[in-house]
Amino acid sequence: MTSSNNGTTNAFIWDTSASQLLADSTHDYVYLQGSVTPDLQINLTTGTVDLLIQDQNANTRGVVQVIGATSSVNRALVNYTDYDAYGNAIRAQGQAAEPGGVTTQETALNTNYVDSTPFGYGSGYTDPSGLVYLVHRYYDPTTGQFVSQDPLVDQTASPYGYAGGNPVGGVDPLGLNTLGYCLSIQMALVGVSFGGGACLNRTRDAPDPRDDIGLTWTLNLAGGPIVGLGPPGVSVGIEVSNAHYLTDLKGFFWFAMYAFGSFQMVVFSNLAPPGKKLIYGVAFSLAVEPGGGTYGAAVGTSFTVLTKFNSPLVANPARWLWDGLNHANPLDIVGGEKGALRTGATHLKDIHK
Numbered sequence: 001m002t003s004s005n006n007g008t009t010n011a012f013i014w015d016t017s018a019s020q021l022l023a024d025s026t027h028d029y030v031y032l033q034g035s036v037t038p039d040l041q042i043n044l045t046t047g048t049v050d051l052l053i054q055d056q057n058a059n060t061r062g063v064v065q066v067i068g069a070t071s072s073v074n075r076a077l078v079n080y081t082d083y084d085a086y087g088n089a090i091r092a093q094g095q096a097a098e099p100g101g102v103t104t105q106e107t108a109l110n111t112n113y114v115d116s117t118p119f120g121y122g123s124g125y126t127d128p129s130g131l132v133y134l135v136h137r138y139y140d141p142t143t144g145q146f147v148s149q150d151p152l153v154d155q156t157a158s159p160y161g162y163a164g165g166n167p168v169g170g171v172d173p174l175g176l177n178t179l180g181y182c183l184s185i186q187m188a189l190v191g192v193s194f195g196g197g198a199c200l201n202r203t204r205d206a207p208d209p210r211d212d213i214g215l216t217w218t219l220n221l222a223g224g225p226i227v228g229l230g231p232p233g234v235s236v237g238i239e240v241s242n243a244h245y246l247t248d249l250k251g252f253f254w255f256a257m258y259a260f261g262s263f264q265m266v267v268f269s270n271l272a273p274p275g276k277k278l279i280y281g282v283a284f285s286l287a288v289e290p291g292g293g294t295y296g297a298a299v300g301t302s303f304t305v306l307t308k309f310n311s312p313l314v315a316n317p318a319r320w321l322w323d324g325l326n327h328a329n330p331l332d333i334v335g336g337e338k339g340a341l342r343t344g345a346t347h348l349k350d351i352h353k
Helices: 312-328
Strands: 002-005 008-011 013-015 020-023 027-030 040-043 049-054 060-067 076-080 138-140 178-188 192-203 213-223 226-228 233-241 251-261 263-269 280-287 294-308
Touching (some): 178 226, 178 312, 192 226, 192 294, 192 312
Antiparallel strands (some): 002 008, 013 020, 020 027, 027 040, 049 060, 060 076, 178 192, 178 233, 213 294, 263 280
């Protein structure tokens, strides 16, 4: 893939399955597992290796030279910037503009900065024009808008807006980044509850622009002052979590549940095991066949496996189904625009692959 700007042609190598840029005409890029933005860049001419520092919203704020031709700045911060709410680089919050930020090697404000990276705001790649490439559309920080219309404007009612006009809270003001629609079967006896189910889970409002979707399959076992008054109940419900990636939902979780008749609420967390970040969420469900109902509370553990839809032939119909369920959902519990990613990406993003 190539692009031209002011007579200069740049070549790009992309991993389309992960929407990750692996190389351009200047650098190779290295990603750690689960990273949205490169963690390292390697200059193809000088061999300089830089560590890219991001904040929790995947904005690149700093460049640390690990190894370079100028050895005196090895392991030193060689570029840094802050951002205003819409992604314009500034020296510090409320201070003078810093043209280009980390995407510019030297400016009048920072003449000592000797290196740069094209990755800046919102995990995006900064084009020489100053526009930020967010995989599906270009974003202009100076106007706080996308430069092309949202293909799903009939659903989002926001043709050019970024993060619903609220970039500060656009990552998700409740910290809830996945939303799943679930079907489960649960059985409660005296003092024990067990069951399983599946959720059609999708990333949304996360710093991950890939719009992942897939099925999470869960088995659970709990004990406590709980009793079931009928046969196993088939329930439908919703599940939200702070997981940025579907893979965060895999593995063992601890949970606490409360049940009253056909209604059930579950709060779950992985309790941040070594080497993993803290994942937490909540699920609500109603029994379609409540029988005599379930009453009481219990605590227990669950185990989840993931079937991620990578093929557009499966992923896109699953997204359409998720969109339909989301628009039928009377509760916009995750805030923002229903079915809209923080980046404003179209849900049909994989069709071009």
